[in-house]
Amino acid sequence: MAVVDTSAVDARAAQITEPSPGALLRRRIFGHAGLMIGVTVLAVIFLMALLAPWISPHDPFDQILDRKLIPPIWTDSPKATWVHPLGTDQLGRDYLSRLFWGARISLLIGFAAMLISGVIGTTIGVLAGYFGGKVDMVANFIITTRLSMPVVLVALAVVSMIGSSLTVVIWVLGLLIWDRFAVVMRSATMQVRNLDFVAAAQALGCSTPRIILTEILPNVANHLIVVATIEMAHAILLEAALSFLGLGVQPPEPSWGLMISEAKGLMFFDAWLIAIPGTALFLLVLSINLMGDGVRDVTAPDGRS
Amino acid sequence: MSERILEVSGLSVEIPVPSGLLHPVQDVSFHVDRGETLAIVGESGCGKSLTSLALMDLLPPKARRQARKLELEGRDLTSLGERQMSDLRGDRMSMIFQEPMTSLNPAYTIGDQLIEAMRRHRGVSVAEARDRAVWLLEKVGITAARGRLGQYPHQLSGGLRQRVMIAMALMCGPDLIIADEPTTALDVTIQAQILHLLADLQREFQTGLILITHDLGVVARVADRVAVMYAGQIVEEGSARDIFQAPTHPYTQGLLDCIPIPGKTARGAHLGSIPGIVPSLVGEMQGCHFADRCRHARGLCRAGAIGLREGAGQSHRYRCIQSLAEAAAHLIREPEAVG
Amino acid sequence: MVSYVLKRLGIAVLVAVTVSLITFSMIYLSGDPAVALAGETATEEDIEQIRRYYGYDRPILVQYADWLFRAVQGDFGQSHYLKKPVGDVIFERLPTTMMLGLCALIFALTLSIPLGVLAAIRPNSLIDRVALTIAVVGQAMPSFWFALTMMLWFGIYWRLLPITGSASWANFVMPSIALGYYITPGVMRLTRAGMMEVLSADYIRTARAKGLRPITVLFKHALRNAIIPVVSLAAVQFGFMLGGSIVIETIFAINGLGFLAWESIQRADLPMMQAIVLVLSIFYIVLTFLADMLNAWLDPRIRVA
Numbered sequence: 047m048a049v050v051d052t053s054a055v056d057a058r059a060a061q062i063t064e065p066s067p068g069a070l071l072r073r074r075i076f077g078h079a080g081l082m083i084g085v086t087v088l089a090v091i092f093l094m095a096l097l098a099p100w101i102s103p104h105d106p107f108d109q110i111l112d113r114k115l116i117p118p119i120w121t122d123s124p125k126a127t128w129v130h131p132l133g134t135d136q137l138g139r140d141y142l143s144r145l146f147w148g149a150r151i152s153l154l155i156g157f158a159a160m161l162i163s164g165v166i167g168t169t170i171g172v173l174a175g176y177f178g179g180k181v182d183m184v185a186n187f188i189i190t191t192r193l194s195m196p197v198v199l200v201a202l203a204v205v206s207m208i209g210s211s212l213t214v215v216i217w218v219l220g221l222l223i224w225d226r227f228a229v230v231m232r233s234a235t236m237q238v239r240n241l242d243f244v245a246a247a248q249a250l251g252c253s254t255p256r257i258i259l260t261e262i263l264p265n266v267a268n269h270l271i272v273v274a275t276i277e278m279a280h281a282i283l284l285e286a287a288l289s290f291l292g293l294g295v296q297p298p299e300p301s302w303g304l305m306i307s308e309a310k311g312l313m314f315f316d317a318w319l320i321a322i323p324g325t326a327l328f329l330l331v332l333s334i335n336l337m338g339d340g341v342r343d344v345t346a347p348d349g350r351s
Numbered sequence: 352m353s354e355r356i357l358e359v360s361g362l363s364v365e366i367p368v369p370s371g372l373l374h375p376v377q378d379v380s381f382h383v384d385r386g387e388t389l390a391i392v393g394e395s396g397c398g399k400s401l402t403s404l405a406l407m408d409l410l411p412p413k414a415r416r417q418a419r420k421l422e423l424e425g426r427d428l429t430s431l432g433e434r435q436m437s438d439l440r441g442d443r444m445s446m447i448f449q450e451p452m453t454s455l456n457p458a459y460t461i462g463d464q465l466i467e468a469m470r471r472h473r474g475v476s477v478a479e480a481r482d483r484a485v486w487l488l489e490k491v492g493i494t495a496a497r498g499r500l501g502q503y504p505h506q507l508s509g510g511l512r513q514r515v516m517i518a519m520a521l522m523c524g525p526d527l528i529i530a531d532e533p534t535t536a537l538d539v540t541i542q543a544q545i546l547h548l549l550a551d552l553q554r555e556f557q558t559g560l561i562l563i564t565h566d567l568g569v570v571a572r573v574a575d576r577v578a579v580m581y582a583g584q585i586v587e588e589g590s591a592r593d594i595f596q597a598p599t600h601p602y603t604q605g606l607l608d609c610i611p612i613p614g615k616t617a618r619g620a621h622l623g624s625i626p627g628i629v630p631s632l633v634g635e636m637q638g639c640h641f642a643d644r645c646r647h648a649r650g651l652c653r654a655g656a657i658g659l660r661e662g663a664g665q666s667h668r669y670r671c672i673q674s675l676a677e678a679a680a681h682l683i684r685e686p687e688a689v690g
Numbered sequence: 691m692v693s694y695v696l697k698r699l700g701i702a703v704l705v706a707v708t709v710s711l712i713t714f715s716m717i718y719l720s721g722d723p724a725v726a727l728a729g730e731t732a733t734e735e736d737i738e739q740i741r742r743y744y745g746y747d748r749p750i751l752v753q754y755a756d757w758l759f760r761a762v763q764g765d766f767g768q769s770h771y772l773k774k775p776v777g778d779v780i781f782e783r784l785p786t787t788m789m790l791g792l793c794a795l796i797f798a799l800t801l802s803i804p805l806g807v808l809a810a811i812r813p814n815s816l817i818d819r820v821a822l823t824i825a826v827v828g829q830a831m832p833s834f835w836f837a838l839t840m841m842l843w844f845g846i847y848w849r850l851l852p853i854t855g856s857a858s859w860a861n862f863v864m865p866s867i868a869l870g871y872y873i874t875p876g877v878m879r880l881t882r883a884g885m886m887e888v889l890s891a892d893y894i895r896t897a898r899a900k901g902l903r904p905i906t907v908l909f910k911h912a913l914r915n916a917i918i919p920v921v922s923l924a925a926v927q928f929g930f931m932l933g934g935s936i937v938i939e940t941i942f943a944i945n946g947l948g949f950l951a952w953e954s955i956q957r958a959d960l961p962m963m964q965a966i967v968l969v970l971s972i973f974y975i976v977l978t979f980l981a982d983m984l985n986a987w988l989d990p991r992i993r994v995a
Contacts, residue, residue, distance in 0.1 A: 194978070303834075
């Protein structure tokens with residue numbers, strides 16, 4: 047009877063069998079309330095933007111002068127009507143339709159500016175982090191210089207000088223807000239480049255561009271996604287601010303920032319005129335931020351929720 | 352004459368974890384007399400560090416402590432609130448930690464950190480506390496002590512920092528010092544120095560010392576009494592002599608087989624190792640914790656809780672249903688179990 | 691320490707020179723500055739005269755050297771619109787913006803640091819959730835919309851505070867909150883994260899093992915170490931706030947540098963725009979330099995190298 051009885055050990059081993067990594071990741075994603083809310087709200091706004099031509103009840107540019115300033119349906123005003131659920135603005139344009147079309151502008155500018163700044167910032171950051179030394183010093187200098195220039199002011203000045211248009215706004219913002227990409231990618235690359243598999247790739251004689259593309263980038267991708275969400279939100283807020291100050295998207299385009307700007311003079315009488323586009327802007331940025339936070343939590347090595 | 356400084360009886364620690372309740376320390380009892388060194392020995396995760404933190408009431412927030420008796424110089428520690436406990440900490444009982452590199456605050460000079468406890472507990476002037484700090488720094492073998500007071504931790508080597516930690520623990524002349532693996536993070540050459548220093552100071556100041564370690568070589572040199580811990584329990588306790596000369600628990604035996612002992616281990620002989628892994632301490636455990644790794648284990652070993660039995664030596668106790676002699680006889684009868 | 695200071699100083703000066711170069715070249719964005727200045731009805735002679743008057747006919751490098759040499763002495767040239775020395779106007783407006791920035795910073799720090807500390811001491815508690823909500827909402831709220839909404843409630847509905855102007859302290863309450871709220875999330879998150887990390891450090895356990903009072907452990911041993919990165923961030927954010935004050939000052943009609951910048955952009959007052967961008971950039975560079983120094987002083991590992 048001295049033979050070691052292993053059944054108890056086996057039973058215990060069976061109990062602590064871990065679920066597969068994929069299942070674990072899925073559980074973390076769906077268990078993350080912030081991420082789920084963010085993705086849902088963003089999906090709704092995205093659909094609004096995508097389907098704007100078909101779901102808008104009216105033409106967003108159509109001015110019906112005898113239907114000016116109809117309040118939204120939840121007010122107890124006798125003028126409120128289901129024909130214009132969110133009312134009309136001071137030029138008699140349907141607010142709901144303008145909101146739908148405005149989503150297009152915010153998403154387009156946010157995404158495009160994020161792409162441009164992402165390419166610039168990631169290039170600078172990855173090169174600095176990978177090569178270190180002199181390259182890093184130069185990159186650091188460029189980043190510091192960029193950070194010391196006030197974004198809003200420079201953007202306004204530049205836009206005012208070369209004239210405002212959607213493309214100009216996208217490029218100006220894209221060329222200005224790459225700093226966070228560069229800073230984060232730099233430190234992430236530094237961490238990854240010291241790991242064994244990079245050394246192994248170098249030992250195998252892989253070319254530097256190949257190592258950066260196949261070994262470094264996939265391993266800093268989670269940081270990249272998080273920064274991308276932050277910067278997209280940032281770009282959307284900046285576009286709104288520029289448009290609000292009259293130097294971003296130009297009338298009659300239905301940018302949310304511009305809608306707030308146009309309603310500014312009337313807000314003391316009809317507060318909903320700024321409340322509606324403001325809330326839309328807030329929800330859009332909130333959903334993108336929640337998504338970014340969620341991605342960060344879900345992909346964090348310790349899997350903290 | 353032996354004055355009892357610490358009396359611990361039935362100390363347990365529980366930590367709720369996602370998979371259940373973790374029992375890292377279970378029903379641990381021991382005592383320390385004035386001028387005595389008790390070594391608590393065991394491998395990583397056996398609960399020895401948590402035992403020491405439980406004594407100081409410095410457990411992580413989630414951990415729960417229970418004890419039948421926890422007395423420092425006759426004072427019941429279990430009934431003390433955080434406020435009264437902090438009055439004792441650093442004054443009557445102090446602690447030396449494993450990592451001298453991170454255990455000192457990088458933002459303050461060592462002088463500042465040395466005098467803090469004394470200023471707090473004794474209300475002495477800065478000058479008075481600094482004088483004591485200089486005196487103690489010299490005691491722990493630091494030269495140009497007064498000049499060191501203005502230095503920051505990052506300017507000192509690991510060995511020097513641990514000396515500072517020791518001096519810091521002695522500032523208020525405590526009755527009990529708990530040293531949690533004080534030499535693990537240091538170079539081998541410095542380990543011996545620090546250990547001898549600790550032993551010398553303990554003799555000089557007649558404090559009680561609890562030395563927590565996994566290094567039996569260390570224990571052999573400085574301990575008066577030894578408690579061997581395995582999987583949250585003390586499995587054997589006795590005088591250093593009894594433990595080293597007549598180990599009774601199979602785990603103690605196994606541990607001793609793992610280290611060379613001067614005069615006992617033949618040159619070129621193979622050192623032993625203990626097969627298997629430490630059991631999970633989540634949930635209730637039946638029987639002997641060591642049974643899965645014990646080559647003498649029998650069905651009876653897993654039947655129920657194993658109590659401590661009196662051993663051959665004075666105040667020698669062990670947690671096994673059979674003495675080693677009985678086991679040996681058993682082995683001879685059933686030799687197939689050895690494989 | 692001396693070499694550290696000198697190195698930082700060198701970098702700061704280099705960045706300042708680079709920024710001045712960029713700022714100077716900004717006037718060429720719109721093509722020929724003389725044409726832009728002269729207006730649409732100008733004749734060829736008019737343009738030529740303006741070109742000569744402002745020195746645009748000289749080689750660009752000479753123009754830059756001349757501009758920089760004067761700028762260092764505080765002479766930024768004549769305002770095209772106000773017909774006054776640019777330097778005078780800027781230094782007249784600067785104190786107002788500083789005042790606003792400082793109030794905003796104080797508001798932000800007194801809100802974010804205690805909340806961050808409390809959230810770190812009691813993770814997942816009610817206060818932690820409140821702090822997190824403030825952070826998430828703050829990051830998503832467009833500052834101009836927040837300002838307008840505050841104006842509506844505090845200024846119009848409840849009549850607690852004046853809406854526009856910069857006459858008394860009451861005028862600064864809403865702008866300070868609007869401006870400060872924007873940087874609160876970042877500071878709070880960093881305080882919380884830093885405090886959490888520090889509180890689990892070994893030296894905190896040592897401090898507790900010495901029997902120190904919880905308040906001593908928290909403020910002397912923990913906060914001192916956790917605050918080091920917050921200092922850098924606060925300095926950087928203060929710089930961003932001065933840049934962002936353009937939006938807030940415009941909304942509340944506060945006669946500061948931001949409002950001046952907006953007016954100058956509207957009037958295409960190039961020398962004024964240039965000078966404001968340069969002054970704000972230099973201010974930011976000085977701030978980050980001071981923050982580095984303060985950091986070195988707080989962290990003996992830098993100070994006593």
